[in-house]
Amino acid sequence: MTTLHLLSHSPVGDDRFDSCLRLLGSRDGVLLTGDATYALRGDSLPARELAALPKGFPLFALDEDLHARGLSAPAHCTVVDYPGFVELCGRFDKVNGWL
Template sequence: MTTLHVIAHSPFGDDRLSSCLRLLGAEDAVLLCGDAVYALRPGSEPYAALQAADLDTRLFALDEDLQARALDGALAKAIDYPAFVALSLQYDKVNSWL
């Protein structure tokens, strides 16, 4: 069963991102939104963890949140809200890390 994991909290305030990466299945994807996009700041520990996870085409970030925080998010594919909805339909379930 494939899962889209949605993370909205800063990776610098808690361990949701690292917990998610430990539990990630081989076909699961991660969507960063809100303050979670700070994980895409090059040189940071969360950025290194995302690189090590080798998500390739399975890492996404909401473009609006990247722009609001002046991040380019080169490691992730930037998507808008309609693409987020479409993405959520591609996976068997969506898990929001509240």
């Protein structure tokens, strides 16, 4: 069973990001929204952890949230809009929001 993990909280000072990475299955995916997009910033520890995921791992970031924070996505991350967000939720068997 595949799971899309939705992260919206900053990876700094919050353990949800690390907990999510520990629980990822080989067929899962991650969508970064809100302050979770800061995980893609520069050479930060969260950015290095995401870059270390297996090649081709489904990693996504919400376009609007990247732009709101002045960020861009690295090549290993697919940027999606809101219709893409909805499509992703239907692509995976389960959706887990890390509230």
